[in-house]
Amino acid sequence: MPCMIRLLTPTDLIAVPTSAASLAEAADLEPHDGVYTVANTFEATKVLKLDAHLDRLERSAGRAGIPLELDRPRLRAALRQMILDAGYGDVRYRVTAPKETPDRLILTIEPFKPVDAAIYASGVRVVTLKGSARHDPAAKTTGWMHDRKAIEAALPAGIYTGLLLSSEGDLLEGVSSNFYAVLDEVLRTAGEGMLPGIAQQIVFEIAPTVLPVRLEPVNLRDLPRISEAFITSASRNIVPVVEIDGVRIGGGLPGEKTQALRERYLAWVTEHLEEL
Numbered sequence: 169m170p171c172m173i174r175l176l177t178p179t180d181l182i183a184v185p186t187s188a189a190s191l192a193e194a195a196d197l198e199p200h201d202g203v204y205t206v207a208n209t210f211e212a213t214k215v216l217k218l219d220a221h222l223d224r225l226e227r228s229a230g231r232a233g234i235p236l237e238l239d240r241p242r243l244r245a246a247l248r249q250m251i252l253d254a255g256y257g258d259v260r261y262r263v264t265a266p267k268e269t270p271d272r273l274i275l276t277i278e279p280f281k282p283v284d285a286a287i288y289a290s291g292v293r294v295v296t297l298k299g300s301a302r303h304d305p306a307a308k309t310t311g312w313m314h315d316r317k318a319i320e321a322a323l324p325a326g327i328y329t330g331l332l333l334s335s336e337g338d339l340l341e342g343v344s345s346n347f348y349a350v351l352d353e354v355l356r357t358a359g360e361g362m363l364p365g366i367a368q369q370i371v372f373e374i375a376p377t378v379l380p381v382r383l384e385p386v387n388l389r390d391l392p393r394i395s396e397a398f399i400t401s402a403s404r405n406i407v408p409v410v411e412i413d414g415v416r417i418g419g420g421l422p423g424e425k426t427q428a429l430r431e432r433y434l435a436w437v438t439e440h441l442e443e444l
């Protein structure tokens with residue numbers, strides 16, 4: 169099914185004269201100057217932490233010099249109308265605010281395809297990307313959305329994603345995710361130099377029931393000592409990482425703490441869904 173693209177203006181929800189097969193393809197049609205957020209729905213029209221997504225969208229706009237003033241009730245109603253009109257069921261959606269026309273939001277939805285269960289069961293392999301830290305990682309910009317596509321297209325076969333590094337070799341974040349590692353029985357993740365994630369907010373809430381959390385990234389030199397690792401994003405929740413740069417993590421299988429965190433994460437999601 170093709171994705172649905174609409175413009176939400178101050179007065180109307182307007183169909184656009186372009187089409188795309190997916191959110192990824194539709195991104196090629198969007199401006200390089202702007203900010204955006206991406207998430208998915210549950211039970212067709214239920215969302216998770218939408219206000220947190222929109223809070224971050226507004227913060228990103230402020231950092232990018234974009235005068236964005238969201239009408240959140242109208243935005244929610246427009247997304248709901250699009251979902252019902254499309255009849256896709258659960259959707260993955262993107263809200264984009266172009267720098268030149270921030271009062272004309274680009275709304276895009278596609279059928280949501282969950283991560284294959286085998287990935288959660290077996291974990292994924294990742295590589296680090298040297299010299300890859302972003303100029304302003306705290307802003308979720310469309311410029312990075314376009315850059316990220318090229319980075320992901322160049323990844324070796326069998327590699328799920330790349331991890332961005334600081335100049336000192338600290339593992340900051342994934343190309344489109346937050347990164348965490350268990351080192352000496354403590355959950356470590358960068359507290360700066362990365363985009364604060366919405367899924368990350370949930371991890372910070374549930375993790376202390378499993379193990380302590382420290383906002384400090386692990387370094388490349390720590391790889392042999394890491395016992396578990398995972399990435400998070402709003403559309404994927406917790407994805408175990410079992411290999412980094414060819415170094416097997418935790419024997420090459422998802423760890424017990426990662427699995428416990430994912431169980432708690434999914435339970436938290438079920439308890440906090442809300443209708444658009």
